[in-house]
Amino acid sequence: MTEMRLTPLQYMERVAAHFGTAPHAVFVSTFGCQQNEADSERLCGMAHAMGYADAATEEEADLILINTCAIREHAELKVLSYLGTLKALKEKKPALLVGVCGCMPAQGHRVEQLKKSYPYVSFTLDPASLDKLPEVICTLLEGGRRRFVTGEENPPIAEGLPCARRVRHKAWVSIMYGCNNFCSYCIVPYVRGRERSRASGDILREVETLVADGCHDITLLGQNVNSYRGDCDFAALMEKIACLPGDFRLRFMTSHPKDVSDRLISVMAEHGDKIAPHFHLPLQSGSNDILARMNRRYTRERYLTTVGKLRAAMPHIALSTDIIVGFPGETEEDFNATLQVIEHVEFDMIYSFLYSPRKGTPAATMEAQVDAAARAARMERLLAVQNDIALRLATPYVDRTVRVLADARGKQEGILAGRTDTNRLVYFAAPEEMIGQFAYVKITRAEPFALRGELINPK
Ligand code: 5AD
Numbered sequence: 001m002t003e004m005r006l007t008p009l010q011y012m013e014r015v016a017a018h019f020g021t022a023p024h025a026v027f028v029s030t031f032g033c034q035q036n037e038a039d040s041e042r043l044c045g046m047a048h049a050m051g052y053a054d055a056a057t058e059e060e061a062d063l064i065l066i067n068t069c070a071i072r073e074h075a076e077l078k079v080l081s082y083l084g085t086l087k088a089l090k091e092k093k094p095a096l097l098v099g100v101c102g103c104m105p106a107q108g109h110r111v112e113q114l115k116k117s118y119p120y121v122s123f124t125l126d127p128a129s130l131d132k133l134p135e136v137i138c139t140l141l142e143g144g145r146r147r148f149v150t151g152e153e154n155p156p157i158a159e160g161l162p163c164a165r166r167v168r169h170k171a172w173v174s175i176m177y178g179c180n181n182f183c184s185y186c187i188v189p190y191v192r193g194r195e196r197s198r199a200s201g202d203i204l205r206e207v208e209t210l211v212a213d214g215c216h217d218i219t220l221l222g223q224n225v226n227s228y229r230g231d232c233d234f235a236a237l238m239e240k241i242a243c244l245p246g247d248f249r250l251r252f253m254t255s256h257p258k259d260v261s262d263r264l265i266s267v268m269a270e271h272g273d274k275i276a277p278h279f280h281l282p283l284q285s286g287s288n289d290i291l292a293r294m295n296r297r298y299t300r301e302r303y304l305t306t307v308g309k310l311r312a313a314m315p316h317i318a319l320s321t322d323i324i325v326g327f328p329g330e331t332e333e334d335f336n337a338t339l340q341v342i343e344h345v346e347f348d349m350i351y352s353f354l355y356s357p358r359k360g361t362p363a364a365t366m367e368a369q370v371d372a373a374a375r376a377a378r379m380e381r382l383l384a385v386q387n388d389i390a391l392r393l394a395t396p397y398v399d400r401t402v403r404v405l406a407d408a409r410g411k412q413e414g415i416l417a418g419r420t421d422t423n424r425l426v427y428f429a430a431p432e433e434m435i436g437q438f439a440y441v442k443i444t445r446a447e448p449f450a451l452r453g454e455l456i457n458p459k
């Protein structure tokens with residue numbers, strides 16, 4: 001007999017009632033990008049609503065949720081090796097529930113592997129099905145069989161789910177899910193489905209609540225935020241949020257270079273009091289041939305034009321980028337073209353990745369895969385070039401006073417780590433009570449990837 005489906009909130013109540021006063025705890029492990037961090041906060045929020053407390057370690061947990069990443073093979077191998085370490089726990093505690101969530105179990109071959117080789121995995125949820133967590137837990141607790149859930153391609157966005165935020169002073173706000181771009185190397189469109197945007201009213205309400213709660217740094221998240229299409233476009237959404245009162249700075253990621261509009265650039269320049277002067281604009285390659293094979297739909301010339309517009313409107317804007325090294329067919333000449341763009345633009349920060357073939361993507365079966373030694377040698381060259389640039393750009397910070405949001409304790413006693421509005425890492429001596437507050441710091445030393453300075457305003 002099939003039972004009528006309840007809402008996620010009703011399932012949460014039912015699980016909480018199932019446990020009654022018996023203590024039960026959840027441990028959430030997150031791999032991958034900021035979208036996953038944000039998703040994990042929802043998973044954790046739902047678990048709390050089901051009465052789970054936070055477990056300090058996996059050993060103390062009754063439910064272990066693993067939020068996984070599939071962007072590169074290395075990410076998947078890390079998850080599988082972590083999963084291996086949980087086998088003994090399940091043997092010791094047969095009632096333990098282990099759930100594998102996120103991008104990895106959105107791939108059929110991985111689900112098959114988990115079914116067969118990891119019998120202690122109790123359930124999987126793909127990124128479009130995370131709101132099914134309460135239902136799945138409920139059926140498992142009531143004696144149901146293992147579940148492997150993959151959602152519809154275009155599921156409605158579940159609003160109003162609880163969220164357990166890890167820190168108060170900064171937050172991620174998803175504005176859209178999925179991706180329609182199908183860059184030829186990328187698994188994301190296959191595992192996260194088509195683009196779906198949240199309504200701007202829901203986003204604005206979430207930001208207002210965060211700001212009222214003391215949040216000072218808000219990052220709007222989406223695979224390609226520039227193609228946000230709620231009831232307005234992305235530039236208009238940014239403007240609406242920037243007009244909200246409160247002491248916060250606004251960031252966003254990730255942008256696709258083909259979609260950066262002039263309007264977005266002018267909104268950023270007009271609202272410099274709220275919108276951080278930082279733009280993450282993944283270049284991937286500086287060679288037009290490779291960009292075409294990547295299906296990126298822009299040329300290096302167009303990319304450089306956008307950079308020129310950003311700098312004309314905001315001379316001190318910090319730029320960061322993603323580069324893939326060793327894409328199939330990348331010649332020395334192609335790679336040199338990438339280095340040229342890097343030298344020309346002078347990025348504050350580069351996230352560089354060795355190309356990793358992803359099953360089911362067009363690039364995985366392209367001819368002329370670059371061998372591992374050549375990829376590694378190119379990566380080394382890129383890192384050396386970027387190291388010099390990063391130091392060159394950091395040096396002028398010395399003797400300047402910058403606003404820093406104190407984020408966390410640094411490695412040394414008495415030292416805090418924070419970020420400038422341009423997203424540079426800064427270490428400075430300050431009391432721990434300053435974590436979560438804006439501070440003004442005079443920079444005394446510049447290193448390629450960190451600045452060091454002195455607090456000048458103990459607030
Ligand atoms: N191999 C290497 N890097 C990849 N990225 C995406 N897919 C791959 C892949 N198959 C990188 C891109 C993207 C970033 C999030 O990850 O640079 O911008």
Ligand code: SF4
Nearest residue numbers: 179181182183186188
């Ligand atoms: Fe992947 Fe391209 Fe979509 Fe980014 S824009 S998520 S790289 S397919």
